[in-house]
Amino acid sequence: MTNERVYADIWQRKLATPEGAQPVDRWVVTARAFAPAERLLDVGCGSGGATISVRNKAKRIVGTDVAVQACRAARGLGLEAVVSSLDGASLPFADGSFDAVTCLDVIEHLLDPAHVMREIARVLRPAGLGYVSTVNMRYLKFVWELAVSGRFPRTSNDAEAYDGGHLHYFTAANLQDLGRDAGLRAVRHIGVVPSSRLRWLQPLQRWWPVRDFLAAGFLIVFEKPARA
Numbered sequence: 001m002t003n004e005r006v007y008a009d010i011w012q013r014k015l016a017t018p019e020g021a022q023p024v025d026r027w028v029v030t031a032r033a034f035a036p037a038e039r040l041l042d043v044g045c046g047s048g049g050a051t052i053s054v055r056n057k058a059k060r061i062v063g064t065d066v067a068v069q070a071c072r073a074a075r076g077l078g079l080e081a082v083v084s085s086l087d088g089a090s091l092p093f094a095d096g097s098f099d100a101v102t103c104l105d106v107i108e109h110l111l112d113p114a115h116v117m118r119e120i121a122r123v124l125r126p127a128g129l130g131y132v133s134t135v136n137m138r139y140l141k142f143v144w145e146l147a148v149s150g151r152f153p154r155t156s157n158d159a160e161a162y163d164g165g166h167l168h169y170f171t172a173a174n175l176q177d178l179g180r181d182a183g184l185r186a187v188r189h190i191g192v193v194p195s196s197r198l199r200w201l202q203p204l205q206r207w208w209p210v211r212d213f214l215a216a217g218f219l220i221v222f223e224k225p226a227r228a
Helices: 003-014 026-034 051-057 068-076 111-123 138-150 172-181 197-206 207-213
Strands: 037-043 058-065 080-083 096-106 125-134 187-194 215-222
Touching: 003 037, 003 068, 026 051, 026 096, 026 125, 026 187, 037 051, 037 111, 051 058, 058 068, 058 215, 080 125, 111 125, 111 172, 125 172, 138 207, 172 187, 187 207, 197 207
Parallel strands: 037 058, 037 096, 058 080, 096 125
Antiparallel strands: 125 215, 187 215
């Protein structure tokens, strides 16, 4: 089964339920950290229901996703959406086209994470910001499942494919290394605490014990160096 078919199946299910169009915790965290931008690209925009959470902070928002029906739904919300895959392909945009790029809980689904980081760096203008989130493999629940239960943790709520189509797993240091290799500088690291039992920790998501061990995911904000 191809990646395109996997995500077509996922979005067919999600778009049939109200949950698929609701903002999720990674977008709440990103919206709080997001600096106003002229042009924003959302890589893996899905249906656009979460992307619009920063609509008032960006004058122009463009989304891209591999799923045709997800892009169709995003256009229905008034967003520009382009069908595009990052597996073996480049983003269909010129160098330095955007002031900000978001790529939220997407990089773990891609065959070549280093490629997408290079593409984010390419389409960002100098001094532009990239917001990248993913699952946190230092989350104590995942460490317990691996070390004590002897099973690899399930990190996705999507039923389709193995672990919802997740192909790669990261700690914050891993992701920061990918960004550095692509020419980006990590400037912020924030934990994402979606668990209802741990919501009291959300105000502390930037404190290292919380973001490293009690957050199921994390957000890294990258900056593209300005030209000398």
